[in-house]
Amino acid sequence: MKRVIYRELETEPGFWGPLVALVLLVGAGLGSAYYMEHHGHVVTGMDNRIVWGLPHVFAILLIVGASGALNVASVGSVFGIAAYKPMARLSALLAIALLAGGLAILVLDLGRPDRLVVAMTTFNFKSIFAWNVFLYTGFLAITVAYLYVMMERNLGGWTKPVGTLAFIWRLALTTGTGSIFGWLVARDAYNSAVMAPLFIALSLALGTAAFILITSWLLAADGRPFEESVVTRLGRLLGIFAAANLYFAGVQHISALYIAERVPVEDFLLVSGGIYPVLFWGGQVILGGLIPMALVFFAASRSTVLLASVLAIIGAAAQIYVIIIGGQAFPLSMFPGYDVSSNIFDGAIADYTPSLPEAALGLGGIAIALTAVLVAVRVLRILPLQLIGETDAADGNAGTQSSGSQKGRPAAA
Amino acid sequence: MSKCNGGKSADCGCNSETSTPVETARRWFLKSAAAFTTIALAPNVTLLAYAQEGGAQQPGQPRGEPVTAQKRWGLLIDLSKCAEGCEACVGACSRENGWKAEGHPRTDAQWIRKVNIKNRKSGVERSLPVMCQHCDSPPCVDVCPTGASFKRADGIVLVDKHICIGCRYCVMACPYQARSFIHEPVEDQKSYAPRGKGTVESCTLCVHRVDAGREPACVEACEAAGHKAMIFGDLNDPASEISQRIAQFPTHQIRADLRLDTGVRYQNL
Amino acid sequence: MMGAQSYIAGWAYVLLSAMLVSAWLAVPAYAQEGANPAGTRLAMAPKPARGQGDKCVAPTDWMRRNHMSVLTHQRDKTVHDGVRAGPFDLKGCISCHAVTGEDGKAVTVADPKHFCRTCHDYAAVKVDCFECHASRPVEGEQSSQLNTERDLAALADYLKGKSP
Numbered sequence: 001m002k003r004v005i006y007r008e009l010e011t012e013p014g015f016w017g018p019l020v021a022l023v024l025l026v027g028a029g030l031g032s033a034y035y036m037e038h039h040g041h042v043v044t045g046m047d048n049r050i051v052w053g054l055p056h057v058f059a060i061l062l063i064v065g066a067s068g069a070l071n072v073a074s075v076g077s078v079f080g081i082a083a084y085k086p087m088a089r090l091s092a093l094l095a096i097a098l099l100a101g102g103l104a105i106l107v108l109d110l111g112r113p114d115r116l117v118v119a120m121t122t123f124n125f126k127s128i129f130a131w132n133v134f135l136y137t138g139f140l141a142i143t144v145a146y147l148y149v150m151m152e153r154n155l156g157g158w159t160k161p162v163g164t165l166a167f168i169w170r171l172a173l174t175t176g177t178g179s180i181f182g183w184l185v186a187r188d189a190y191n192s193a194v195m196a197p198l199f200i201a202l203s204l205a206l207g208t209a210a211f212i213l214i215t216s217w218l219l220a221a222d223g224r225p226f227e228e229s230v231v232t233r234l235g236r237l238l239g240i241f242a243a244a245n246l247y248f249a250g251v252q253h254i255s256a257l258y259i260a261e262r263v264p265v266e267d268f269l270l271v272s273g274g275i276y277p278v279l280f281w282g283g284q285v286i287l288g289g290l291i292p293m294a295l296v297f298f299a300a301s302r303s304t305v306l307l308a309s310v311l312a313i314i315g316a317a318a319q320i321y322v323i324i325i326g327g328q329a330f331p332l333s334m335f336p337g338y339d340v341s342s343n344i345f346d347g348a349i350a351d352y353t354p355s356l357p358e359a360a361l362g363l364g365g366i367a368i369a370l371t372a373v374l375v376a377v378r379v380l381r382i383l384p385l386q387l388i389g390e391t392d393a394a395d396g397n398a399g400t401q402s403s404g405s406q407k408g409r410p411a412a413a
Numbered sequence: 414m415s416k417c418n419g420g421k422s423a424d425c426g427c428n429s430e431t432s433t434p435v436e437t438a439r440r441w442f443l444k445s446a447a448a449f450t451t452i453a454l455a456p457n458v459t460l461l462a463y464a465q466e467g468g469a470q471q472p473g474q475p476r477g478e479p480v481t482a483q484k485r486w487g488l489l490i491d492l493s494k495c496a497e498g499c500e501a502c503v504g505a506c507s508r509e510n511g512w513k514a515e516g517h518p519r520t521d522a523q524w525i526r527k528v529n530i531k532n533r534k535s536g537v538e539r540s541l542p543v544m545c546q547h548c549d550s551p552p553c554v555d556v557c558p559t560g561a562s563f564k565r566a567d568g569i570v571l572v573d574k575h576i577c578i579g580c581r582y583c584v585m586a587c588p589y590q591a592r593s594f595i596h597e598p599v600e601d602q603k604s605y606a607p608r609g610k611g612t613v614e615s616c617t618l619c620v621h622r623v624d625a626g627r628e629p630a631c632v633e634a635c636e637a638a639g640h641k642a643m644i645f646g647d648l649n650d651p652a653s654e655i656s657q658r659i660a661q662f663p664t665h666q667i668r669a670d671l672r673l674d675t676g677v678r679y680q681n682l
Numbered sequence: 683m684m685g686a687q688s689y690i691a692g693w694a695y696v697l698l699s700a701m702l703v704s705a706w707l708a709v710p711a712y713a714q715e716g717a718n719p720a721g722t723r724l725a726m727a728p729k730p731a732r733g734q735g736d737k738c739v740a741p742t743d744w745m746r747r748n749h750m751s752v753l754t755h756q757r758d759k760t761v762h763d764g765v766r767a768g769p770f771d772l773k774g775c776i777s778c779h780a781v782t783g784e785d786g787k788a789v790t791v792a793d794p795k796h797f798c799r800t801c802h803d804y805a806a807v808k809v810d811c812f813e814c815h816a817s818r819p820v821e822g823e824q825s826s827q828l829n830t831e832r833d834l835a836a837l838a839d840y841l842k843g844k845s846p
Binding site: 041047052110113116122128129328334337345346 | 515517518519520521523526527528529530531532533534543552554555556557558559560576577578579580581582584585586587588589590592593594595596597598610611612613667668671
Binding site: 475 | 759761762764765766767768773776810814815816819820
């Protein structure tokens with residue numbers, strides 16, 4: 001049995017260099033938010049037709065990725081797969097950081113971000129958005145507790161129950177996020193219960209990919225071993241999740257095609273809609289689904305898994321872009337059988353060109369998440385000294401203490 | 414205790430300036446004592462003072478009683494009378510409520526718009542105003558996280574801009590593209606139609622006029638333009654003109670498939 | 683861990699320096715106050731514009747403390763219940779306390795002389811009202827149906843009866 005030892009990140013240039021770059025990005029994001037707030041959203045590419053734009057693509061990417069990033073910890077704690085336990089702390093940390101980054105974007109994009117306190121105190125409980133406020137804050141609290149019991153050896157016995165709660169909560173969270181779109185009854189591109197499992201599958205693929213890349217980065221920064229067998233194992237997991245994501249995307253579009261009134265919007269998204277079919281087939285299906293699956297199942301190595309992870313994230317971004325922007329770009333159908341026109345573009349496809357402030361705000365959110373991860377691994381014992389294949393993590397919770405006090409403790413991590 | 418109390422009332426807004434210091438001090442004492450009752454009773458003051466008036470509300474007088482579900486306000490728009498190219502209702506709404514084009518058609522406010530439709534098979538063309546349909550089951554109200562989007566007891570769907578955070582989820586949820594988000598700073602609003610950057614807005618059915626016993630500006634303008642295509646009235650009152658017309662003629666709700674029970678109905682669509 | 687400790691210590695120095703700098707920047711203000719406490723306070727005290735007529739809808743001192751509560755109460759009754767009669771409506775405040783600017787027109791909240799701003803600037807409390815509401819009476823607007831005379835008279839009578 002090998003003990004897992006966790007240590008703070010020790011590299012100096014590998015810490016300060018990225019930190020400075022990330023803080024600059026955060027600053028650019030905050031500056032953009034102020035600029036949008038001061039001038040109004042007229043300075044963005046968003047308008048009355050595309051009311052949710054690039055910031056929301058980034059926000060949903062981070063929020064969905066957050067719940068998926070927790071998956072590695074869940075596999076260890078809830079399903080008891082020992083090989084995943086050494087990675088559990090980083091997995092939980094990443095979940096917290098990504099969610100915080102996503103929520104920051106969402107809040108800073110509000111028309112009245114100064115009224116955040118209203119959003120946190122005044123609720124309409126029929127709104128899935130209001131439920132999500134509780135799902136998000138609850139997820140943060142539970143995952144912080146989860147990380148705490150994993151790191152506090154005297155509380156090792158709590159790891160499984162708290163980890164199980166976190167796992168159930170993350171399923172609820174992604175169900176809630178998918179339902180933000182799934183419950184929009186008036187829009188043919190959304191209004192489907194399959195949005196919830198689709199978002200869960202998407203989150204698993206996206207979160208696992210993000211976890212693989214960030215773990216590689218941090219371990220490499222300190223020159224710590226990240227054995228190829230662990231990388232390819234995570235890669236296979238990513239491949240399975242990418243397949244699940246493609247499956248639910250298939251269900252989403254095929255069932256919509258079966259409903260006559262939805263054929264026009266499906267035609268728009270899959271065939272005739274310009275950028276959206278390109279992003280769907282090229283980005284979501286091929287780059288984000290088929291190629292990563294081929295790489296991890298038929299040509300697994302460290303570099304192919306890392307490439308597959310990058311592609312999976314690009315594919316997820318394309319998928320979310322098609323859902324959010326593509327779903328809004330297609331006009332609402334108010335008068336079936338009629339050609340419709342008006343001075344506010346009724347009946348016409350909405351144009352959308354993302355603006356620089358939107359992109360900067362979105363990148364700022366990612367930078368917030370990565371800054372939090374980098375600082376946390378610097379001051380807390382999150383990163384294992386090594387991730388190698390034969391690790392038997394029956395004592396994955398042991399930290400750096402001598403093994404004497406650990407005897408007889410249930411395999412907890 | 415405020416620095417700015419009775420003895421120094423010259424510094425402070427409202428007091429009469431003709432009082433001698435002694436009078437002022439005495440009055441301050443009386444007011445302090447009265448303040449306790451006022452704190453407790455101020456809401457009642459409002460209620461007591463105006464309770465009698467609400468019942469006998471006259472046109473032009475402010476409403477003193479809460480609205481109830483006894484009434485449900487609605488509009489009937491007769492397309493056979495609505496002229497293509499006529500924008501009288503749109504202009505009247507804009508003037509009444511103070512929204513206007515800022516030169517950015519994609520982000521400009523549009524509480525009401527004229528939509529031209531042409532049947533693909535028969536080629537029949539119609540023109541009709543579309544605005545908030547004041548649904549009985551409004552999707553915008555369901556999705557609003559803070560409850561800013563709400564339906565008044567009398568069926569008018571409004572945005573409480575005091576608690577709107579500008580998330581735009583209601584704009585996503587509305588089947589009618591009836592809501593707009595205020596993308597730019599606003600100045601010199603009408604006192605009865607407050608609106609400001611970063612919140613969502615839509616047709617209020619001229620709620621300030623309705624509360625004063627008047628008709629919405631669009632209805633008035635349509636009549637003034639000689640079309641009389643719009644009828645405003647109480648859908649709950651079988652004797653009202655709008656209810657009688659709906660009983661007599663087939664009328665249409667846009668997206669009737671959603672069963673939102675709209676307050677705005679269309680005739681001859 | 684040495685790394686972590688020196689890291690935290692580093693931040694502690696940064697924080698401490700920031701506090702010292704802010705304290706130093708604030709010294710002139712305190713020095714002036716120390717030299718002439720009463721005079722400075724009086725000079726700085728807000729002087730809000732007097733309203734029209736000879737009294738407010740409620741005792742001035744009470745309004746000073748409670749205007750925000752009654753305005754919020756009235757706002758909810760108006761927006762949600764359609765109750766538009768009542769003494770505590772913002773429109774009433776705005777028209778009664780309008781301050782005339784150099785161009786002879788009422789000033790907006792952009793002007794520091796605006797009734798609300800005089801105190802709110804002093805107390806550093808943000809006013810959210812004018813993000814949406816007009817901050818001066820709208821000229822020639824006819825939809826203001828409030829009978830101010832009657833409202834004020836009714837409330838004044840009521841308060842007189844209650845005073846000891």
